[in-house]
Amino acid sequence: xxxxxxxxxxxxxxxxxxxxxxxxxxxxxxxxxxxxxxxxxxxxxxxxxxxxxxxxxxxxxxxxxxxxxxxxxxxxxxxxxxxxxxxxxxxxxxxxxxxxxxxxxxxxxxxxxxxxxxxxxxxxxxxxxxxxxxxxxxxxxxxxxxxxxxxxxxxxxxxxxxxxxxxxxxxxxxxxxxxxxxxxxxxxxxxxxxxxxxxxxxxxxxxxxxxxxxxxxxxxxxxxxxxxxxxxxxxxxxxxxxxxxxxxxxxxxxxxxxxxxxxxxxxxxxxxxxxxxxxx
Numbered sequence: 001x002x003x004x005x006x007x008x009x010x011x012x013x014x015x016x017x018x019x020x021x022x023x024x025x026x027x028x029x030x031x032x033x034x035x036x037x038x039x040x041x042x043x044x045x046x047x048x049x050x051x052x053x054x055x056x057x058x059x060x061x062x063x064x065x066x067x068x069x070x071x072x073x074x075x076x077x078x079x080x081x082x083x084x085x086x087x088x089x090x091x092x093x094x095x096x097x098x099x100x101x102x103x104x105x106x107x108x109x110x111x112x113x114x115x116x117x118x119x120x121x122x123x124x125x126x127x128x129x130x131x132x133x134x135x136x137x138x139x140x141x142x143x144x145x146x147x148x149x150x151x152x153x154x155x156x157x158x159x160x161x162x163x164x165x166x167x168x169x170x171x172x173x174x175x176x177x178x179x180x181x182x183x184x185x186x187x188x189x190x191x192x193x194x195x196x197x198x199x200x201x202x203x204x205x206x207x208x209x210x211x212x213x214x215x216x217x218x219x220x221x222x223x224x225x226x227x228x229x230x231x232x233x234x235x236x237x238x239x240x241x242x243x244x245x246x247x248x249x250x251x252x253x254x255x256x257x258x259x260x261x262x263x264x265x266x267x268x269x270x271x272x273x274x275x276x277x278x279x280x
Contacts (some may be wrong), residue, residue, distance in 0.1 A: 001025060001072035003062070012100040019105070020058040021113055022078040023067050024276070029073065030074065042279035045077040046272055047115040049101070049145075050262075051126030051274045053153070054151050057082040065259040070266045074274050077115045080104055085179050088133030089196060093183040095110045101133070102141045116277055123270050124213075128225065131217075132156070135232060138213045139201050149216040149265050151258055152225045154232030155198035199235055206239055215243040215268055218261045220251025260264035 004021040024045060026038040026140040050067065052060040058080040061067050070200040071078050074144060086097040110117050124145045126134040131153025138148035139155070156164070165188055187194050193200050205212060217233040219226045226247065251257035266272070 001027075001068045003068065006112075010104060012104045013095050013097075017100075018082060019109075020062060020080040021109065022062075022071055022080075023076065023113060024072050024075045027072060031185075037228055038276075040276065040278055042114075042278040044114045044116045044121075045075060046121040046278060047077040047079060047109075048266070048270070049079050049105075049122070049124045050089065050110075051083065051101075051124070051130030052080070053126070053128030053130050054085055056172065057084065061141075061262075064255045065262060067259070067262050067266075070263045074266050075276060076266060076270075076272060076274075077113065079105065079109050079115070083129075083133065085129070087184050088136055089184060091179070092186040093126050094179060098137070098140070101144055102137055102144060106144065113165060113214070119143060120146045120271075121277070123147045123149070124150065125262065125265060126153070126251065127151045128153040131225075131229070135215070136198055138215070139198050139205065140195075142205060142210050142212050145213050147214045147216070147270055149218065149261075149269070150229065150232065151204050151218045151261055152223050152229065152253055154217060154225075154229050156228065157199050157231065157235075158188070158197065160228060160231075161185065161191060162188055198232075201241055202236055202241070204209075206241075212241060215241060216265065217243065217245040219245075219247055220257045221247050221249035222254065223253040223257070224253060 002023040002025045007016055007018050010017045030038055050061055061080055083097045086095055088097050090098045122145050124134045124138055131150035132155050134148045135150045135155045138145045156186040191197055215236055217229050219229040233243055236243045
């Protein structure tokens with residue numbers, strides 16, 4: 001697997017940003033399979049945009065999981081970028097991370113790297129806050145992604161958002177500092193039925209006849225996020241979305257679970273061709 005660390009000036013964010021890109025390369029498996037040549041000018045790969053959780057960045061998946069090995073085995077490119085603690089939204093007071101992930105990042109990566117720009121070849125997944133982000137990005141930009149995986153996290157409804165906003169500040173009692181909910185989403189009293197309300201957007205998408213991604217939700221049976229994940233899955237299912245939920249007993253909010261499930265997603269769930277896409 002070729003691992004690329006790239007730094008560039010983001011027009012959307014107004015600052016330098018890092019991204020981590022993993023591209024399948026010639027491997028011992030190719031030797032075993034008798035491949036005579038591998039690098040073909042113009043070849044491309046199916047691609048997974050892989051989102052990190054709260055307090056993380058683009059290095060998390062590389063540092064704490066074996067996702068590079070799973071991707072290399074299945075000839076899948078992976079794009080990882082930092083959203084910091086933005087919840088993958090265009091923050092009211094903060095960065096425009098939704099726009100960065102759905103507009104600038106794909107444009108930059110498709111220009112620099114051999115990845116497909118076709119919806120059927122593009123997937124999105126994330127853990128915890130990144131599960132929220134994967135659901136959000138897939139619902140608001142269904143034209144970009146064919147399948148979405150939300151692990152240990154999903155978009156909040158207004159009740160959950162207000163409950164979290166009422167909790168003590170995260171910078172007390174040893175808890176990690178996180179942005180204020182209204183700095184992220186704006187006035188919470190105006191949240192329901194807004195463009196940030198994914199339960200509203202999900203319903204509107206169907207009314208408008210938009211083709212929607214397939215959704216997978218996955219959570220450990222001992223994870224505090226399980227209620228939120230169940231609620232999101234059940235809401236999409238009630239609307240008629242193609243969605244499934246898997247709960248695995250014995251796991252909490254932890255990397256052992258996320259590593260286990262991203263391996264399953266890449267190896268079994270996503271419709272991968274498991275080889276480079278060659279030019280016509």
